[in-house]
Amino acid sequence: MSGSGKWSDLAPRIASAVAMLVVGALCIWLGGWWFIGLASIGAGLMIWELAAMLAPGRDAAARGLGVLGGLSVLVALQITGWPGLFVLLVPVLAGLIVVPKDKAIFAGYGLAILIAAWGLPIFRAEYGVVWLVWLVLVVIATDVSGYFAGRLIGGPKFWPRVSPKKTWSGTIAGWVAAALVGLIFRNFTTAGPDLPWISAGIAFASQMGDITESAIKRHAGVKDSSNLIPGHGGLLDRFDGLLGAALLMLLVALVVVVPEVRL
Numbered sequence: 594m595s596g597s598g599k600w601s602d603l604a605p606r607i608a609s610a611v612a613m614l615v616v617g618a619l620c621i622w623l624g625g626w627w628f629i630g631l632a633s634i635g636a637g638l639m640i641w642e643l644a645a646m647l648a649p650g651r652d653a654a655a656r657g658l659g660v661l662g663g664l665s666v667l668v669a670l671q672i673t674g675w676p677g678l679f680v681l682l683v684p685v686l687a688g689l690i691v692v693p694k695d696k697a698i699f700a701g702y703g704l705a706i707l708i709a710a711w712g713l714p715i716f717r718a719e720y721g722v723v724w725l726v727w728l729v730l731v732v733i734a735t736d737v738s739g740y741f742a743g744r745l746i747g748g749p750k751f752w753p754r755v756s757p758k759k760t761w762s763g764t765i766a767g768w769v770a771a772a773l774v775g776l777i778f779r780n781f782t783t784a785g786p787d788l789p790w791i792s793a794g795i796a797f798a799s800q801m802g803d804i805t806e807s808a809i810k811r812h813a814g815v816k817d818s819s820n821l822i823p824g825h826g827g828l829l830d831r832f833d834g835l836l837g838a839a840l841l842m843l844l845v846a847l848v849v850v851v852p853e854v855r856l
Contacts, residue, residue, distance in 0.1 A: 605823040613822070613831065614733075621717065621725050629670050629714050635828060636710035637663025639836075640684060642818040642827045643703055646809065647695045654691040658684055662703070666710045681707040698809060709836050712843040720846075723854045727778050727788075728795065728842055732835045734774045735767035735796040736803075742766035756807040764800060771796030784854045791845075795838045802837020806830070 620631040641659025648655060662684040669677035685703050692699045717725050743763030751759040775792030778784055806829050810818065817826025829836075845851075 609822045609831075617729070618726075621729070622722055624714075624717055624722065628717055629667065632710040632714050633663045633667040633670075635832065636666045636706055637661075638821070638828045639706045639710075639818075639832070640688075640703055642821075642829050643699060643706070643809075644688060644691060646813040646815055646818060647699050648692045649813075651691060658688050658691055661687055662707060666707060669707075669711050670714055677711065678708070681711060695812070698812070702805070702809060705840060706836060709839040709843070713839055716843060716846065720851050721854060723778075723782060723784075724842075724851070727774070727784070727792075728838060729835070731771045731774050731792050731795050732799045732838050734770035735799045736834055738770035739763035739767040739800070752804060755811065756804050759800075759804065759807075767796045767800060768793045771799075782854050783852065785852055795841060798841035799834035799838040802833045802835070802840075805837065806833035 617631065620627040637659045640662030641655050644655035644658045645652065665680050665684050669680040671677075672680065681704065684707065685700050688699045688703055689696050713725070739759070740763065742765075743758065743760045746760070746762040746766075748760050748762045750757065751761050751764045771792040772789040775784075775789035778792075779786060779788040806818070810816070818829035819827030821827050822831055
């Protein structure tokens with residue numbers, strides 16, 4: 594493969610990434626309805642992509658599930674506490690009717706999407722924007738360093754049967770980059786001394802989110818979850834890592850006291 598071909602997707606990837614970063618960062622920073630709207634729309638689009646992959650040929654039903662998924666997040670966030678989670682089951686149960694096979698995959702991964710979209714605005718409201726900025730930067734650092742290390746260094750594959758492009762060099766580079774983000778945040782916030790290794794753990798969860806989505810695509814026989822984003826494929830292709838990282842962060846917040854973080 595020529596050098597130009599090797600990097601042929603870099604320009605659209607960068608342009609799309611910058612656009613998504615600007616919109617996402619603005620909504621996260623503003624919080625409130627801006628972030629709730631972003632989470633609801635994102636969840637709806639991801640549910641549509643998942644349904645379209647697992648139920649090819651049922652485009653109208655997949656779009657309907659996407660709308661239902663976005664609305665379920667929006668409604669669930671208006672309900673105080675855990676009862677809102679039951680609303681998220683509606684699109685999952687509806688999907689079991691639409692998806693002819695792979696019902697367990699749709700139910701498990703679909704519920705993961707909806708829980709993450711529901712939990713992040715709540716986490717943002719309770720713990721502030723700094724933790725969300727840290728999470729996003731950890732995921733970005735993991736993805737970018739893994740991309741460049743994998744292309745420049747290469748080497749043995751991390752899990753070739755599931756994700757043929759992911760290398761050990763890129764995986765380890767992601768851990769190191771995430772730890773560096775944690776180190777930087779530790780030095781100018783009150784997050785505490787454990788943040789670098791916690792960041793590396795979040796990076797691993799991000800990579801597992803990426804691998805999980807890759808496994809679903811391989812099972813469904815598709816290259817990308819959709820073609821919504823130039824150079825990236827679909828929202829699931831771009832935010833599968835954030836999904837894994839967010840779920841781990843939300844889980845940790847259930848079992849440990851999340852400290853207040855101030856700049």
